[in-house]
Amino acid sequence: MQDWIKIGRVEDIPRLGARTVHTTKGDIAVFRTSGDDIFALFNRCPHKGGPLSEGIVTGKVVVCPLHSWTIDLETGEATAPDEGCTRPVESRVADGQVWLKLECAKKVAHG
Amino acid sequence: MNAVPRQKLVVIGNGMAGMRTVEELLAIAPARYDITVFGAEPHPNYNRIMLSSVLAGEKQVDDIVINPRAWYADNGITLHTGDPVVGIDRAAKTVTSANGVVVPYDKLLLATGSKPLMPPLPGLELPGVVAFRDIADVEKMLDAAEAKQRAVVIGGGLLGLEAAWGLKRRGMPVALVHLMPTLMERQLDVEAGGLLQKDLTERGLHFFTSGQTEEIMGVEDGRAQGVKLTDGREIPADLVVVAIGIRPNVDLAKASGLDINRGIAVGDDMATSDPAIYSVGECVEHRGQIFGLVAPIWEQAKVCASRLAGRDDAHYETPPLSTRLKITGIDVFSAGQLAAQDEADEELVYRDSARGIYKKLVLRADKVVGAVMYGDVADGSWYFQLIREKADVAAIRDRMIFGQAYADATCKGHAGGVDVAAMSDDAQVCGCNGVSKGAIVRAITGKGLTSLDEVKAHTKASASCGQCASVVQAILTHVTGEVVEAKAAGMCGCTDLSHDEVRKEILHQGLKTQDAVRSALGWRHADGCAKCRPALNYYLLCAWPAEYVDDYQSRFINERVHANIQKDGTYSVVPRMWGGLTTPDELRAIADVADKYEIPTVKVTGGQRIDLLGVKKEDLPGVWADLGKAGLISGHAYSKGLRTVKTCVGSEWCRFGTQDSTGLGVKLEKLMWGSWTPHKVKLAVSGCPRNCAEATIKDIGVVCVEAGYDISVGGNGGIELRGTDHLVRVATEGEVLEYAGAFMQIYREEARYLERTAPWVERVGMDYVKKRVVEDAEGRRAAFARFVFSQEYAQIDPWAERASGRVDAHEFKTLAEVG
Ligand code: SRM
Ligand SMILES: Cc1cc2nc3c(=O)[nH]c(=O)nc-3n(C[C@H](O)[C@H](O)[C@H](O)COP(=O)(O)OP(=O)(O)OC[C@H]3O[C@@H](n4cnc5c(N)ncnc54)[C@H](O)[C@@H]3O)c2cc1C
Ligand code: SF4
Ligand code: FES
Numbered sequence: 001m002q003d004w005i006k007i008g009r010v011e012d013i014p015r016l017g018a019r020t021v022h023t024t025k026g027d028i029a030v031f032r033t034s035g036d037d038i039f040a041l042f043n044r045c046p047h048k049g050g051p052l053s054e055g056i057v058t059g060k061v062v063v064c065p066l067h068s069w070t071i072d073l074e075t076g077e078a079t080a081p082d083e084g085c086t087r088p089v090e091s092r093v094a095d096g097q098v099w100l101k102l103e104c105a106k107k108v109a110h111g
Numbered sequence: 112m113n114a115v116p117r118q119k120l121v122v123i124g125n126g127m128a129g130m131r132t133v134e135e136l137l138a139i140a141p142a143r144y145d146i147t148v149f150g151a152e153p154h155p156n157y158n159r160i161m162l163s164s165v166l167a168g169e170k171q172v173d174d175i176v177i178n179p180r181a182w183y184a185d186n187g188i189t190l191h192t193g194d195p196v197v198g199i200d201r202a203a204k205t206v207t208s209a210n211g212v213v214v215p216y217d218k219l220l221l222a223t224g225s226k227p228l229m230p231p232l233p234g235l236e237l238p239g240v241v242a243f244r245d246i247a248d249v250e251k252m253l254d255a256a257e258a259k260q261r262a263v264v265i266g267g268g269l270l271g272l273e274a275a276w277g278l279k280r281r282g283m284p285v286a287l288v289h290l291m292p293t294l295m296e297r298q299l300d301v302e303a304g305g306l307l308q309k310d311l312t313e314r315g316l317h318f319f320t321s322g323q324t325e326e327i328m329g330v331e332d333g334r335a336q337g338v339k340l341t342d343g344r345e346i347p348a349d350l351v352v353v354a355i356g357i358r359p360n361v362d363l364a365k366a367s368g369l370d371i372n373r374g375i376a377v378g379d380d381m382a383t384s385d386p387a388i389y390s391v392g393e394c395v396e397h398r399g400q401i402f403g404l405v406a407p408i409w410e411q412a413k414v415c416a417s418r419l420a421g422r423d424d425a426h427y428e429t430p431p432l433s434t435r436l437k438i439t440g441i442d443v444f445s446a447g448q449l450a451a452q453d454e455a456d457e458e459l460v461y462r463d464s465a466r467g468i469y470k471k472l473v474l475r476a477d478k479v480v481g482a483v484m485y486g487d488v489a490d491g492s493w494y495f496q497l498i499r500e501k502a503d504v505a506a507i508r509d510r511m512i513f514g515q516a517y518a519d520a521t522c523k524g525h526a527g528g529v530d531v532a533a534m535s536d537d538a539q540v541c542g543c544n545g546v547s548k549g550a551i552v553r554a555i556t557g558k559g560l561t562s563l564d565e566v567k568a569h570t571k572a573s574a575s576c577g578q579c580a581s582v583v584q585a586i587l588t589h590v591t592g593e594v595v596e597a598k599a600a601g602m603c604g605c606t607d608l609s610h611d612e613v614r615k616e617i618l619h620q621g622l623k624t625q626d627a628v629r630s631a632l633g634w635r636h637a638d639g640c641a642k643c644r645p646a647l648n649y650y651l652l653c654a655w656p657a658e659y660v661d662d663y664q665s666r667f668i669n670e671r672v673h674a675n676i677q678k679d680g681t682y683s684v685v686p687r688m689w690g691g692l693t694t695p696d697e698l699r700a701i702a703d704v705a706d707k708y709e710i711p712t713v714k715v716t717g718g719q720r721i722d723l724l725g726v727k728k729e730d731l732p733g734v735w736a737d738l739g740k741a742g743l744i745s746g747h748a749y750s751k752g753l754r755t756v757k758t759c760v761g762s763e764w765c766r767f768g769t770q771d772s773t774g775l776g777v778k779l780e781k782l783m784w785g786s787w788t789p790h791k792v793k794l795a796v797s798g799c800p801r802n803c804a805e806a807t808i809k810d811i812g813v814v815c816v817e818a819g820y821d822i823s824v825g826g827n828g829g830i831e832l833r834g835t836d837h838l839v840r841v842a843t844e845g846e847v848l849e850y851a852g853a854f855m856q857i858y859r860e861e862a863r864y865l866e867r868t869a870p871w872v873e874r875v876g877m878d879y880v881k882k883r884v885v886e887d888a889e890g891r892r893a894a895f896a897r898f899v900f901s902q903e904y905a906q907i908d909p910w911a912e913r914a915s916g917r918v919d920a921h922e923f924k925t926l927a928e929v930g
Contacts (some may be wrong), residue, residue, distance in 0.1 A: 007927040016638065016664040019926035030926060034638050051680045054668040056641040063641040065668040065676055070641075102929055 004092070004099045010036060011096070018053040018062070025103060028089055029053035031073050033060060038098050039073035040091045046071070046084025117145045120419065121206055121216040123196045123363065125150025127159055128392025128408045129222030130178055135416030137186055142889025143420060146188045147214050149206070151195035152245055155180050160405065160543075160576045162249050163437050166277030172246060179621035181655070187893070199367040201385055218387055218419060221364055221375060225357040225393035225403070230265075234327030239335035240351045243274045252350065256281035260349035263287070263338045265324055267294040269436060271354035272307075275316055276438045278352070286317040286346050288324055288338060290355075298434040298445045302462075303469055303485040310441060310467065319346065327351055359394045359401055374401045379426040381415040391415045397427060404432055405575055406542050433495045433542050435488070435578045444491035447498050448473045448481030456480070461512045470512055477505040490514040492582065496538045531585045540582050543575035548586060555590045563587060568615065603642035605634045610646065610863040617654050625651065625662060639665075646864035649751065652787055653859050656901035663919065669749035672922055673909045674731055682731060683724040685748035686738050687784065690758040690776035690796075691719030700741030704734050718755035718793070720746055729923050735910035744908040747784070751865070754793045756780040757805065761798030761815065770815035772798035775844055779813075782848055785906040786898075788859055790867040794851070807835045810868040811851050816840070820847045824854055824880065825872030833869040836877045839885045853891040854884050856898035 013019045013032040020043055021028045027043035029052045039060070043053050050066035060073045070079040076086040090101035120136075122129045125148050133146060150156075154176070161175040183190040191212060198207040205215045227242030229235055241251045255262065256278055264275040267289030279285045293304030294311075308318055323341045330336040337347040359374035370376040370384035374396030381389050391411040393402050402408055407429050417425035433446035451458050451473055461470040466486065472494065473481035478501050482494040493515040497504060504511055507518040515533060534540075536549030554560055554569045563584050567573050573580040601607040608616070613632065622628045625647045629639055639647065644665035651659045663671050674682035688697070701721055705713050712724040726734055735745075747754060756779050759765065761772030776796040783794070795806040796813040806812030808826040812835050815821075819842040823835035838854070841847055857880075862871040872880060884891050912918040 005929055007929065012921065012926060014664060014921065019921060021926050022928045024930035027925075048678070051676075054672075054676060054680075056644065056665070056667065058638040058640050058644065059636055066678065068641070100929075 002101050002103060005102050006097050006099050008098055009096050010038065010093060010098055013038070013098070016057045018055075018057065020051075020053045021100065023102060027051075027053070028100065028102075029062075030091070030098065030100070031057055031062060033057065033073070038091050038093055040089035040100055041071070041073065041076050042087045042089065044086055045069055046076075046078055046086050047082065052086065118143060118217040119215055120144035120146045120218045120220065121214050122146065122148045122220045122222060123206065124220075124222035124224055124392070124394075125152065125154075125156050125190070125192065126222060126224045126392065127156070127177075127405060128224070128412060129220060130156040131409060131412040132220060132222065132391050132415045132419075133188070134178075135412050136419050139416060140420035141186075142887075142893065144218070146186075147216075148183070148188055148190050149194060149196045149208055149212075150190070150192045152247070153193035154246055155183070155190070155192065157246065158575065159245070160437075162243070162246070163273035163277055165246075166249050166252060166274065167280045167439070168277075169439070172249075176621075181618070181621045185618070196363060199363060199388075201367055201388070204387065216387070218389065220415070220419070221383070221388060221390040221394060222392045223360040223363060223394045226360045227353065228356040228358045229353060230324070230355060232324060232326055234329055234335065235353070237327060237329045237333060237335040237351075239349055240327055240353065243270050243352055243354045244357075252278060252352065253281065255350035256283050258349075259283065261285075261347055262350040262352060263346050263348035264352045264354060265338070266352075266354035266356070267291070267318070267320065268297065268354065268356070269295060269434065271352070272311070273437055274352050274354050276311070276314075278350075279314070279316055283350070284317075285315075286319060286348070288319045288322040288340065288346070290321070290323055292321050294318075294320070295436070295443075298449070298483075299443065299485070300449045300471060300483050302471070303443065303445070303483050306467060306469055306485045307436075307441065307443060311438075319344065357393065357403055359396065361394060364390070364394070372396050372399075377427075379414075379428070380418050380423075381411055381427055382418065389415050389419065397429065400429055404434070406430065406432060406545065409544055430545070431495070431499050433491065435491075435542075435576070437576060437578065442484070442486060442488040444482065444484040444488035446482050446491070446495045447479075449483055450481070459508075459512045472512060474504070474508070477503050477508070479504055492538065492540060492542070492579070493534070495542070496535070499539070500537075531582065531589045534586075540586065541570075541572035541575075541579045544571040546570050546572040551583060551586050552590055555587060560587070561591055565612065568619070602646060603640055605629070605636045605639055605643050606632060608632055613647070614650050614654070617650055623651065623655055623658060625665065645670075649787060649789065649864050653901070656904045670751070672728070672731065672919075673745055673747075673749065673913065674726070675749045677724065679725075681725045681727055683722050683748070684726050684731070684734055684738075685716060685718075685720055685722045685746040686743035687746040687780070688720040689780050690756055690773050692773065692777065693721075697741050697743055700738055700743060704737045707737065708734055710734075716748070716755075718748070719757050720748075720755060722748070729925075732914050732916065732923050736914035739908075739911050739914055744784075745910045750787070751790050752785070752787045752792065753780070753783045754791050756783075757793070757795040757809070759796075759798050759803040761796075765798055767801060768798035768815070769817050770798060770820065772796040772804065772813075772815050775813065775815075775820075775847060776804075778844065778848060779811075779851060782852060782899075782902070783855060785908075786855070786859070786902060787905060788855070789862040789864050789871075792855065792858075792868065808832065809835065811854060813847055813851075818842070820844070822847060822850055825868050825877075827867060827869035831869070833873075836872060836880075838877075838881065849891065849895045850884060852898045853894040854880070856894040856901075857883050859898070859901075860894075 007021050018029045018031045028040050029043040030040045043051050045064040047069045050064040052062050054065040055062040061070050063070050069082045076088040078084045092099050156178045158175040158177050164170040194208045194210045196206045197209050205213050207213050227244050241248050262278045262283045262285045264271050264287045275285045275287045293301050294307050325339045325341045327335050328337045335351050339345050361371050361375050364375045365371050375390045375394050377390050377395045377397050383390050392408050414425040414427040436443040457474045459472040468486035471483045479497040510518045534548045538548045540548050551572050560566050573583045602610050648662050648665040668676050708730045710723045714722045716722045756776045758773045758776030762768035792810045794811045795804040795809045797804040797806045798815050806814050808828045812823050813820050821840050822838045824838050826835035827833040
């Protein structure tokens with residue numbers, strides 16, 4: 001079962017940067033654009049599993065730190081000519097709080 | 112490292128003439144003087160010509176700054192703005208400013224410009240009466256325009272008309288009072304002046320020609336209220352602009368006893384009656400002539416700079432002058448004689464009243480001696496060239512009034528109304544800066560220029576008043592139309608500008624943030640991209656070491672978290688070991704850290720230090736804190752910056768060692784650690800030519816010999832092996848530091864991002880590197896000084912900062928745990 005879970009405030013994430021959320025299904029990278037849009041993707045590059053949270057964010061893409069694939073933040077799709085997709089996670093912002101739609105949680109701890 | 116004592120140059124007047132002279136001087140003798148500039152205005156040097164455009168709302172004050180404050184700083188010039196010089200003591204050779212600053216000089220340059228001519232009218236002192244000379248005047252006019260008040264401009268010359276038009280554009284009702292029956296009578300004949308008046312009347316200006324002002328009337332509260340003419344007419348006004356002319360500003364020169372006529376008397380060498388004092392610009396008088404346009408002033412600046420540089424072969428001669436009016440949509444041109452003066456002169460006239468076009472040429476003995484044009488000025492520069500060349504025009508006399516295209520049967524490449532193909536190479540295109548067609552073509556082809564801005568930057572054509580921009584563009588189109596793919600590749604998809612162009616604009620426009628660069632240079636993506644952001648971040652850091660705040664989100668992960676990311680997302684940690692030296696305490700600390708954090712691999716690197724591999728990101732601050740306690744700091748094994756300085760044991764132990772290579776390596780590393788560079792930089796010092804430290808495949812390699820130190824540069828192991836090129840042999844360690852530091856700084860300032868020294872040296876050539884680092888001693892010392900300065904801001908251990916928990920703490924913590 002999925003549920004909306006509050007994971008922190010928008011300003012906890014650096015602009016044009018990312019933070020990670022540990023889940024039982026693996027790490028999720030939560031990105032913040034220059035316009036304060038929030039996107040979340042599973043933190044594994046479709047190429048060789050690079051941690052996307054460590055990449056450079058511009059516009060609505062992130063560039064993987066390992067071999068520079070460019071991944072769309074909205075869809076998780078790699079930009080051509082590369083092919084592959086990483087799973088996006090639904091997110092929303094209310095009152096400055098970031099919520100992710102995740103497998104039902106037992107506990108939430110902020111760090 | 113003793114610097115040759117420089118002479119002191121003091122410049123009075125921070126205006127167009129003074130600063131152009133300084134620019135010319137820096138170009139030919141950058142290290143000859145310590146320069147101090149005094150400016151009465153509170154601004155850095157700006158383009159006074161463009162005040163008209165600021166007034167008309169076509170430009171902002173910021174757009175017209177020629178040399179921002181950073182330019183003065185970068186060139187080591189001491190600038191006092193808002194502080195006029197009030198006295199010159201020629202015996203003691205000092206100047207004193209209003210604020211009491213006393214500065215000694217060896218050479219003094221007077222460039223005090225001119226003052227607006229103010230007629231002896233009652234009411235001149237009233238608030239609401241302004242001249243049109245500087246930014247302060249423009250600000251006053253804009254305030255009045257804001258309040259939508261009424262304006263009267265006194266004076267129908269170039270300045271007065273541009274003021275009137277600017278105020279009109281700002282929405283004010285404007286009347287113009289002119290003493291003479293026609294406008295601009297010194298530059299235009301009656302006919303052209305009449306056409307001008309008709310056009311401007313249609314645009315909503317009111318004219319009172321043959322109008323002599325008797326007084327400026329005031330109201331009780333003491334503000335100007337209107338203008339009264341001698342014939343009794345009264346014109347209401349809240350703002351009165353007086354623009355009847357200028358008069359050389361000679362007050363200071365006069366008080367110090369220099370020879371003065373109308374202006375400060377100068378000879379062909381631009382020296383005044385005191386050989387230690389030079390003068391240029393609107394304040395001077397040369398052979399009985401005074402000046403009010405920049406074209407001759409640029410010539411003066413060139414001659415004066417050459418003289419100040421110690422050369423004695425430059426002589427100033429006033430070139431023929433031409434005039435244009437900067438009112439958008441109104442085309443006026445004139446040069447030389449305005450009308451026939453006696454029977455020997457002839458006039459050729461073309462008139463098309465319906466289209467508002469008028470052209471007149473004045474001929475004398477088959478030569479053109481004057482031209483007046485209205486409505487269609489495309490051929491102005493051609494006529495002007497014929498005047499300057501004193502060309503015999505008998506053969507084209509019957510056709511020439513229709514323009515060059517018609518006169519020359521062989522026309523091709525017609526562009527923008529100007530036949531640039533037919534234009535001869537020495538035809539002057541930019542009158543302000545004296546740039547010929549040939550010079551523009553050479554710059555375009557020689558330097559592969561493809562935009563108007565590049566041509567402007569390289570040749571200064573169209574960089575002053577901008578009137579010739581369309582002709583310059585036409586030449587560019589004409590030339591590049593035949594040159595395929597001349598353009599250097601753009602930095603990335605965000606811009607077509609090349610790395611070099613972007614760097615130049617950063618300095619030139621004083622751009623200090625990435626956003627400023629992207630907006631000033633028209634980036635296509637507001638955020639930039641992963642390619643240009645790290646480059647811009649570096650360029651800004653290099654250009655403004657004391658000011659720019661590093662944008663860590665523009666850095667590749669390694670530089671952002673100060674460790675190398677590994678294939679599994681863990682990190683490696685390489686502490687600095689100065690020159691490859693370590694101690695038992697350091698080794699113990701490394702061993703303890705490896706145990707405590709369960710670091711799987713400890714390895715000696717190819718760079719003579721130890722790598723801890725497989726550290727978890729969240730453990731990094733703890734690892735650094737523990738290493739820091741033993742005195743270990745970041746080795747920057749991850750940075751586009753100084754990596755390692757490898758050494759061999761040298762004279763301290765080795766039976767062949769000639770010098771202390773280990774000690775010198777440590778000194779070099781202490782000098783250079785922490786610096787950011789276009790790509791990584793590695794050094795090595797070997798104690799003898801056996802070269803055990805492999806110095807000759809490093810970016811900078813030193814090989815010690817009995818007689819001293821051989822420095823070589825541009826080496827690379829890695830992907831493409833390249834041995835170093837020999838730079839110089841020096842005798843002392845101090846010199847090694849200076850030469851290496853200077854080389855490093857010039858590489859930092861001039862190489863493109865991600866270009867290592869090897870390809871950079873290949874690209875610019877060793878001759879160039881030697882010229883900059885070896886032959887130009889002053890330049891070397893200056894570059895070294897810039898390097899040392901920027902190091903003040905760079906040598907902060909990033910590990911200690913982060914271990915403290917105060918910097919980027921969020922990087923090392925997960926945001927939340929779920930499930
Ligand atoms: C650790 C080390 C190998 C070792 O175990 O010895 C090493 C490891 C890496 N080298 Fe190296 N290089 C190491 C010495 C060298 C040397 C030898 C030297 O410095 O004397 C060279 C050839 C000399 C040279 O640079 O001219 C070398 C030429 C390269 C190159 C090719 C550079 C080139 O210009 O062609 C790269 C790729 C690059 O930088 O883009 C590279 C890149 C790398 C990277 C950073 C690859 C990467 O981007 O992740 C490796 C990081 C591993 C890590 O996380 O630590 N490494 N690398 C050495 C670290 C030295 C140090 O203490 O800082
Ligand atoms: C509105 C306007 C439009 C123009 N349009 C054109 C044009 O289209 N084409 C053209 O060729 N020319 C044009 N000119 C003329 C051109 O701007 C001048 O010829 C040029 O600026 C002269 O340079 P200068 O250095 O001699 O004087 P300035 O540029 O006036 O510089 C002199 C500086 O010295 C300072 N100063 C004076 N006394 C002292 C002191 N005691 N201590 C310290 N500082 C002092 C002044 O404050 C001033 O800043 C225009 C001028 C104006 C005002
Ligand atoms: S040689 Fe290749 S594999 Fe070995 S450390 Fe250098 S980059 Fe990595
Ligand atoms: S793992 Fe992301 S590009 Fe290779």
